[in-house]
């Protein structure tokens with residue numbers, strides 16, 4: 264509690280900004296109230312109904328003022344263009360390096376963000392299934408690692424964690440030969456330092472239920488805090504009804520698991536990845552035409568057998584979007600109280616006009632379509648899923664809430680007009696900015712001002728976490 268004198272002091276300060284008369288939502292205290300939010304030197308100074316002095320006052324009447332959105336799962340990998348798209352949709356912190364690939368070396372990534380500046384706060388995981396396996400000579404995803412190679416990977420991961428990686432990510436679907444021994448060695452390392460392990464499961468579609476059990480078992484065997492990555496993209500092909508009870512049972516037993524899930528039912532990945540490997544048409548119960556080419560010279564075309572073979576042979580890194588998920592399962596997953604919102608965005612698309620609408624539309628879609636139009640869950644629940652839940656999972660103590668001393672990562676949006684405008688490549692423009700987001704502050708500096716990007720604004724910092732020795 265603040266003493267009376269402290270409060271008098273807080274009220275007498277001249278602030279950098281005061282956001283006045285907005286509907287302030289704090290997911291930590293679960294309070295919704297009309298108040299003034301004061302920002303100074305990168306922090307929230309005070310939230311009050313009293314009049315405050317400020318260099319700049321912003322009228323937020325009728326607007327929501329809430330913590331900035333924290334994306335637990337993206338692939339921005341330090342790309343400026345993507346980060347600016349994310350800021351436009353209210354993201355103030357994004358965690359990259361998911362699904363087993365990302366920036367490396369970690370030290371270079373962190374130094375670059377901190378030295379050059381970045382539009383948003385940015386942290387990274389160290390990736391196993393592409394990056395580490397490659398570093399020890401396992402180019403072939405079907406090659407089983409030897410004990411020596413596993414030990415080498417553990418060394419690489421330990422060094423990355425020491426340099427500030429916030430965890431180790433697995434993309435088991437992309438490296439099918441990954442053994443239990445290999446996973447457990449890395450999971451034990453992450454558990455030792457209380458770092459997290461986000462996992463893109465071994466299989467989507469029919470195999471996704473079994474794959475979910477495998478992830479829960481990793482938690483049980485090692486104590487590592489796992490994050491089940493993009494649940495809808497793995498289990499949202501008709502398997503959600505079978506999948507959710509497995510997660511609920513694990514929660515009931517006290518397992519340390521978290522779940523992220525996106526707002527779209529069509530996922531994007533490289534045509535040459537294992538996702539489109541042998542038997543994929545049967546796996547997804549689909550036809551070639553269910554897949555849209557989302558980058559390169561054939562962008563916007565539906566796949567055919569000929570085009571599939573051509574792309575595989577000539578440009579396997581071509582990003583493609585597979586319309587194989589169930590739209591209703593996107594909502595069903597997100598309605599669960601333990602599911603946080605993620606984008607899975609910016610996979611292989613770092614240029615204007617490319618990519619997947621999740622890269623520019625996820626959060627406005629959640630607030631505009633799921634909350635306002637469909638009433639799928641409450642505004643408070645939505646804010647919590649986009650802010651406090653990821654902050655708590657990653658241990659970002661000053662983020663994900665609003666109050667004196669919190670980092671001034673703040674979004675001001677209009678709940679009546681917020682909406683996504685991004686479309687799938689070929690059907691529209693995937694990076695069309697949303698509407699209804701007026702201000703985005705990151706560390707107390709505006710990156711979105713009156714609905715417009717401040718081009719040169721670089722207030723973001725690297726998320727750098729020290730290793731803690733975890734003792735149960």
Ligand SMILES: [Zn+2]
Pocket residue numbers: 361362434463492493607
């Ligand atoms: Zn993934």
